[in-house]
Amino acid sequence: MASMRVVQVPRPKGPLELVSRPVPDPGSGAVRIRVEACGICHSDMFTKEGLWPGIQYPRVPGHEIAGVIDALGPAVPGWAVGDRVGVGWHGGHCGYCDSCRRGDFLTCQIAPQIPGMTYDGGYAEYAIIPSVALARIPADLPAVDAAPLMCAGITMFNSLRHSGARPGDLVAVLGLGGLGHLGVQFAARMGFKTVAIARGPDKGPLATRLGAHHYIDSQAGDPAAALVKLGGAKVILATVTSGSAMQAVLGGLGIDGKLFVLGGAPDPLTVVPLSLLGHRLSITGWPSGTSIDSQDTLAFSILSDVRPMTEVFPLERAAEAYERMLSGKARFRVVITPH
Numbered sequence: 156m157a158s159m160r161v162v163q164v165p166r167p168k169g170p171l172e173l174v175s176r177p178v179p180d181p182g183s184g185a186v187r188i189r190v191e192a193c194g195i196c197h198s199d200m201f202t203k204e205g206l207w208p209g210i211q212y213p214r215v216p217g218h219e220i221a222g223v224i225d226a227l228g229p230a231v232p233g234w235a236v237g238d239r240v241g242v243g244w245h246g247g248h249c250g251y252c253d254s255c256r257r258g259d260f261l262t263c264q265i266a267p268q269i270p271g272m273t274y275d276g277g278y279a280e281y282a283i284i285p286s287v288a289l290a291r292i293p294a295d296l297p298a299v300d301a302a303p304l305m306c307a308g309i310t311m312f313n314s315l316r317h318s319g320a321r322p323g324d325l326v327a328v329l330g331l332g333g334l335g336h337l338g339v340q341f342a343a344r345m346g347f348k349t350v351a352i353a354r355g356p357d358k359g360p361l362a363t364r365l366g367a368h369h370y371i372d373s374q375a376g377d378p379a380a381a382l383v384k385l386g387g388a389k390v391i392l393a394t395v396t397s398g399s400a401m402q403a404v405l406g407g408l409g410i411d412g413k414l415f416v417l418g419g420a421p422d423p424l425t426v427v428p429l430s431l432l433g434h435r436l437s438i439t440g441w442p443s444g445t446s447i448d449s450q451d452t453l454a455f456s457i458l459s460d461v462r463p464m465t466e467v468f469p470l471e472r473a474a475e476a477y478e479r480m481l482s483g484k485a486r487f488r489v490v491i492t493p494h
């Protein structure tokens with residue numbers, strides 16, 4: 156039997172360990188992907204640290220997968236061996252709960268599937284994936300670029316296109332890390348007046364290079380006041396992992412402004428109720444999207460030249476790559492390449 160290398164978490168809080176396993180065959184409705192690249196997402200921490208209920212161990216993490224279909228299971232219409240495909244957070248759904256019957260697969264209540272959590276993900280040479288979770292990768296997009304777009308990219312692209320902002324509106328991106336460096340590119344390419352907000356003066360040139368029209372150094376003054384001076388933001392994409400940093404920009408929302416919470420911050424976001432009232436402000440969350448949203452993200456990225464900046468590690472250095480992601484020092488998404 157053919158074998159493959161995977162990196163698994165043996166138990167909650169256990170190490171990322173390289174092991175050999177038999178290459179699995181796809182069951183009904185699923186495909187086998189030869190993984191060419193897998194992004195490391197901050198949410199992989201749920202698997203690594205045992206923070207998600209119901210994960211069965213050992214488990215192979217990874218939900219930013221890009222590769223090629225290598226084998227088809229029975230009952231997989233519409234896909235062929237050799238197709239280039241990506242998989243993100245949406246890894247499948249039950250198809251019969253109330254959410255699914257409304258076509259809202261991402262909020263499936265019975266059996267929401269997430270690669271790397273409910274089944275083995277992309278820290279591996281091969282992965283078995285339900286065909287409903289597949290997105291087509293455009294021919295000109297390298298796998299290493301496609302992988303981070305499957306979670307970080309889609310979260311930015313899909314929240315923005317559902318934000319209600321129209322071309323020319325002021326859109327601010329709070330944070331210039333793995334999510335934010337993509338958010339700025341998408342916002343600028345979608346035709347928004349784009350403002351990047353980050354800490355320190357040194358990130359200004361990067362913001363400009365990514366397409367931002369304005370840069371606000373949040374340490375140099377009040378970032379909310381700076382946004383108001385620019386006219387007030389229609390949308391703020393909050394990609395940071397700090398509730399207090401989000402709070403600091405709330406006052407920068409303009410009329411009907413919306414703060415999108417896209418980074419999981421452990422500390423609370425405190426809001427004075429009266430401050431939301433007069434200008435009809437709102438605060439909302441946004442969790443990535445489904446496989447067709449991923450496909451749209453990839454297509455738009457090729458169309459308008461959006462690319463992640465990546466640091467690439469081979470599979471056997473996954474533990475080191477994960478630590479690099481956790482350190483917050485990576486510029487900007489860490490990707491592992493299994494082959």
Ligand SMILES: [Zn+2]
Binds near residue numbers: 197244
């Ligand atoms: Zn993710």
Ligand SMILES: [Zn+2]
Binds near residue numbers: 250255262263267
């Ligand atoms: Zn469902």
